[in-house]
Amino acid sequence: MPFLLLLFILSFTSGATEVKYNYLPARNNLSVLKPRELELVAKEIYGIKAVRCQENFCQIELFPLLVDYSLEGFSIFSLPKLEKYLGLQTFYRYSEPRLSSVAENITFFLKNRGYLDASVKSILFVSKEGFAKLNLYGKEGNLYFWGGFDFEGNKCFSQKEFYRAYQKPFGTPFSYIDLYNALDIAHKLCRKKSSYKSFVYYREPPRVEKKNLIHFARKNLRETPFLxxxxxxxxxxxxxxNPIAGVKFLFSTRKAVYPKLVIQIEEKTLKLEIEGANKIPKKVLVEKIKEFTRSLPFFSTLNLQNFLLNLYHSKGFFDVKIEILRKDHLLKIRISEGKRYKLEVRVNPNLKNLKLPKEKFYSKEVEKKLVKLVENYLRKEKYLYEGIKIYREINKERGRVVLTLFVINPRKVAISQNFHIAVKNRNLKKFIEEKLEEIDSYKVVAEENYRKEVQDSLKNLLVEFGCESPGVSLKREETEKGIKLIWKIYCPSVKKFGKTVFWIEGRIKQRELEYMIKNFEGKRFNRKYLTLLEKRLRETDLFESISVKTVNGEKIYPLIEGVEKKPLSLEGLALFSSDEGLVLDTSFRMIDPFGRGSVFSFRYKLSQRRNLYELSYLDNYLFSASFFGGLSLFKRYEEHRDYKITYKGFSVTAGYHLNLYTDLALTMVSNHYKLDGERGRVYKFVSSAEVYYPFSFPQRGLFSAYLNLSVATHKGNYAKAVGGLNLALFRPNFYGSLKFSAGVVTSKAPVFEKFYLGGIKNLKGYSYEGVAPYGGGDIFWYLGTEAGFPAIKPFYLFAGFDLGNSVKRGENPFREFKKDIFAGVGGITTAGPIRFVVAFPLEGKITFGNIKYLFLIGFNF
Structure with missing residues (x-):
């Protein structure tokens, strides 16, 4: 009996691994992995420096966690740029060398923006738990401007020539990077003027003078208007x-820096005298000679003579004679060019329908061009060949070059492809079939690199899908009819998921993370699970950053890394629309104050005709992995064409995560209202269902649907039903969406429960009340589509149209329905989302007064 008990205890604990850290770790479940699995997964976690495992024990070395850093002594104008330049964020892990070098990086940054006296001191403190605090104390000093250069030595260019190439205006902040760029420009200018090597360097200290704005303006104007x-x-x-520095520069003298550039030339410049050069311009010859002599370790007239002979031969002058005489630094070159040889082209064997342009004279450039044209023809006509050999016959008596292009073993064959796809998953099989249709069979046979690229991409696709021992093979068979390519793509089985691993920095408790992060262990790998899990985690609104990736081993281990949001945040948007005018919508949030994954928020929305106050609480995983709940207190005022209403109340929501795809919820709403002076109360119960399903592999689209059913009491009971579908498609350079929704409400429903359908969310070309009849509609339907294309990053262009109608009960909603078209630009910037939309109703003549528009900017602090 004791032996059996001991065996039970050992079997129960054998799956766990003892893990020790040098610092306090993030919330994680690495200990559920076996040592070999842990080593594999830990290497992919950003905050882990090293991991060493032995038997059932692992030692993990972490980077410090930056919990706080401060910048003191810098101007308010420099702070945002410094923070962006450093790229540091609290509650992220960074190596000690990177944190220690921050002061040097800031000093470099400031000195290259004109603050030459800048000094920065850093104090880094890392506690035993691994919490890092970084304090930076700096002094920017005066802003120095660049006033020009002082040149010393054998100057091989004029100042005007140099400044025209440099293109930096005088009186701009001094930068060492620009100084190094000036050294390169000076060196290049000297090399253009000299046949020998030159050296340009910077000598400390620079000259410093005090100058004002007018001085630099005049100096720039004297050089060129462009400067x-x-x-x-x-x-x-x-x-x-920096308005302060700019105003000071305007009304006072500031320090200007004049760096000294020293120029040295090894020997005097060669002077060239060229006689007899007619067919090749002398200017071109001089440049060619300079380039050639600079490339030599030592100068030789014989090498130069051979170079010029080859140059003329490449242009078709095969009777050229060149004589070079040198006296000190004078090179006298006499050239007898002779006649230029004509060209006769032959292709062996003769290729049917091959038409080459008629070239009168021979040159190397023409030769390369003709070879390229023959190659393009062979590829276009699907010829297989082993190569092209070139034979030149120079006939000096006739002054002609006979150029023969020998195509080695050309043959035009039919290429067929057979595909054997041993893949069980339908989506993957279909996707592979689409990829195979794009394959160029001719390039597969003719180009080895292309063939390897196709095979590698197919195998990577199988690996990404989770195939175990995937394979892609290609067999080539020669038949009487041509070449037969036999592809075999097989995925014997799909790997299973290993344990889902998480590494989350923040306040949230371990138990809450285990509720949120589903373990797929034992299931066959399916990327849809990961897409849905990531969506679930983002919906909690708890994480500043979250990533879901996989680690490939004997099994596929999902790895979730994230950083929790700061406890307090302010976010919202400002918009201006033709329908509502100026709108400000803000939300102050308290995120996860108790480590239970809950979010408290206060929302305030203000516009010319509507406002909203709302205090809410939401927990997406309420003490379990299946339930969620929320509470909301609200007060609203709305002013419409048909009515004015003020109402206040509360709502309570209880929901259930049926699975990763589906949520069910029940909401009770209590609403006290004042409608055009009349007071009333509404109690409403809303049952809702939402479905979210990504389809195809890899993720190429999304399908979502919702259904809301309501029953309420208001001077008698009434009911309301609203549902909708959304289909979205994603491609690398395109996205498209199709939306459909419809609803019905009973006749006893109050006016604020009716359907109006206009506005920027539905029929964008109409105002809020511009679609429904007076008093609102009892039935509505809506169909909208949108397509977008990337423009200049981070923006994209989009366009689409809307259809729909809202009518009274008994009327035909599909008769004389409304329609509009719209277009705009949108994007996600560092500050937040931005979107501009213009819409036109397709009703009568389009006029400027009919245009509806919206401009939206989001923000987050």
Missing amino acids: FINFLSNYLDILIE
Whole structure:
């Protein structure tokens, strides 16, 4: 009996791994993995520096967790740029070397923006638990401007020539990066003027003088008008970035830096005298000679003579004679060009319908062009060949070059492909079939790189899907009819999920994370599960960043990494529309104050005709993995064409996560209202269902649907039903969506429960009351579509149309329905989302007064 008890205890604990850390870790469940699995997964976690495992024990070394950092002594204008430049975020892990080098990075940043006296000191404290605090103390000092360069040595260019190439206006903030760029430009200018090597370097210290804005404006204007315009543009940038420094520069003298550039040339410049060059311009010859001599370790007239002979031969002058005489630094080159040889082209064997352009004279460029044209013809006509050999016959008596292009073993064959796809999953099989249809069979046979690329992409696709021992093979068979390509793509079985692993930095408790993060262990790998899990986690609104990725081993381990949001946040949007005018919608949130995954928020929405106050609580995983709930207190005022209403009340929601795809909920709403002076009360119960389903592999689309059924009391009972479908498709350079919704409400429903359908959310080309009859509609339907394409990052262009109608009971909703078209631009910026929409109703003549528009900017602090 004791032996059996001991065996039971050992079997119960054998799956766990003892894990020790050098610092306090994030919330995680790494200990559920076996040591070998843990080593595999831990290497993919961003905050882990190293992991070492032995038997049932693992030692993990972590980077410090940055819990706080401060920047002191810097101007308010520099702080946002410094924070963006550093890219540090609290509750992320960084290595000690990176945190220790922050002061040096800031100093470098400031000195390259004109603050040459900048000094920065950093104090890094890392506690025993691994919490890092970084304090940065800085002093920017004066802003130095660039006033020009002092040149020393054998100058091989004029100042005007240099500044025209440099294109940096005088009086802009000094930068060492620009100084290094100036060294490169000076070196290139010297190389253009000299046949020998030159050296350009910067000598400390620079000359410093005090100058004012007028001095630099005049200096730029004297050089070129372009520099003057660029100077004004740069000054406006200074005013925007740092108004104090910009105003000081306007009304006082500021320090200007004049760096010294020293130029040294190894020997005097070669002087060239060229006689007899007619067919190749002398200017081109001089540049070619300079390039050639600079590439040599030492100069030789014999090498130069051979170079010029080859140059003329490449242009078709095979009778050229070149004589070079050198006296000190004078090179005298006499050239007798002779006649240019004509060209005769032959292709062996003769290719039917091959038409080559008639070239009168021979040259290397023409030769390459003709070979390229023959190759393109062979590919276009699906010829297989082993290569092209070139034979040149130079006939000096006739002054002609006979160029023969030998196509080795050309043959035109039929290429057929057979595909054997041993894949059980229908979506994957269909996707592979689509990929195979795109394959160019000719390129597979003719180009080895393309063939390998196709095989690798197919195998990577199988690996990404989770196939165990996937394979892609290609067999080539020669038949009487041509070439037969036999593809075999097989996925014997799909790997199973391993344990789902998470690593979350934040206040949230371990138990809550176990509620949220579903374990797929034992199931066959399916990427849809991961897509749905990521959606669930983002819906909690708890995480500043969250990623769901996989680690491939004997099993596929889902790995969730994330950082919880800060406890307090302010987010919202500001918009201006033709329907509502200026609207401000803000939400102050308290996120996870007790570590239970709950969110408290206060929302305030203000517009010209509507406002809203709402205090709410939401917990997406209420003490379990299946239930969710929420509570809301609200007060609203709305002013419409048909009525004015003020109402206040509360709502309570209890819901159930049926599975990853479906949510069910029941909501009770109590509403006290004042409608055009008349007071009343409504009690409403709403049952709702939502379905979210990604389809195809990889994720290429989404399907979602919802259904809300309501019953309420208001001077008699009434009921309301609303449902909708949404289909979205995603491609690399395109997205499209199709929406449909419909609803019906009984006749006893109050006016504020009726359907109006207009506005930017539905029929965008109409105002809120512009679709439904007076008093609102009892029935509505809506169909909308939208398509978008990427533009300049991060923006995209989109366009679409809407159809729909809202009518009284007994009327035909499909007769004389409303329709509109719209277009706009949108994107996600660092500050938040941005969107601009313009819509036109397709009713009568389109006029400026009929245009509806919306401009929206989101923000988050």
